[in-house]
Amino acid sequence: MVTVSYYCPRCETLAELERDAALRDKCVTPEPLDGWEYLPAYELDGEIDPQERADGVELVCGASESTDEGCGEPYYLSFIRFDNGEELDPRVGTVDVNFDFLK
Template structure:
């Protein structure tokens, strides 16, 4: 097990998690990735691989794993995930790329 530090994307408070060193972090985001499942950090026991239970970990800034005070908001650590040997990507967000700019 190793201790890994993460910063809250809102207030920069530091959280520390103990986890297996082989896990690959994908990202830390203020919102969960679409289609990803998260296990709350307080349910991690240090012995069970969190990736066996979910695609990432939900942290709450200011909770027991956070140093000092925090903003109290949840944020999400997502692991790199694979389906049938291919790296899984979250479903894309639809973006309206049709812009009309008023010209003078």
């Protein structure tokens, strides 16, 4: 286990999580990525591989993981996701949309 630090994207307050050394972190964003499922940070409790249960972690700035008071807003640590061996682009939705204008 290692301590990994993340900054709040709004106020740059530091949060620290105990994580497995094999990380597959993708990004930290102020809003959740479309189609990603997040575990609240308080549910991790030293969990070795949260990637098995969710696509990321929801942190609340200023909560117990934070090193300072913070802004109180949630932010999101997203893990790398794969589909059929290909890394998914978080900017592209995971829902297929087909517009058939001939009907």
